[in-house]
Amino acid sequence: MFMELSDTYKTLAEPAEGLYKEKGSKFLAFAWPVETEIEIKELIDQVKARYYDARHHCYAWQLGNDGMHFRVNDDGEPSGTAGKPIHGQIKSYEITNVLIVVVRYFGGTKLGTSGLIQAYKESAADAISNGIIVERTIDKQLTIHFAYENMNDAMRVIKEMEPAIVHQDFNLRCEMVLSIRESKYMELSSRFEQLMGVSLVDEKP
Structure with missing residues (x-):
């Protein structure tokens, strides 16, 4: 008997945008579904390049299913007034694998600590x-090798368990x-x- 693990998470299906205005300041928010820190850095750099004339480019991101891998x-901006309220949202x-960048154009009037927290939050x-x-599943990959005479046995398991076939090669050796x-x-x-004649090679998730 195999115990069901928590292997689902919620994230954004596609990029989204938001806007908040307060006392002349304009806060442009951009949210993306992301998978890696490299992807996150590239997106942040793109926003900074596109909105180079903005005073602040604040952000928060979170990766993974345990809530422990994030950055603000x-x-x-004053400490705790931007990145933290963004991450709070x-x-x-209850989403993850997400990056949110908020670009601020200063309108000439200071908003104060509570005003900034509210603006970045909203x-x-x-x-x-x-x-x-959307809800996604956390998937893992598995590589199997087998001889032609074992193909029927291997394919029976695949038919019953219904894994996705990422790659297959039936040349010299079945993989x-x-x-x-x-x-x-x-x-x-x-x-x-x-199964006799089937060998496994673990893959990274």
């Missing part, structure tokens, strides 16, 4: 609410790269391990 940045909507919330939240949601990974591995 106030980009010159990511947590409030602009981030607007971007998320304008987006589409298949499969992807399945994390909670079913151990069961799939076990099924293949019980």
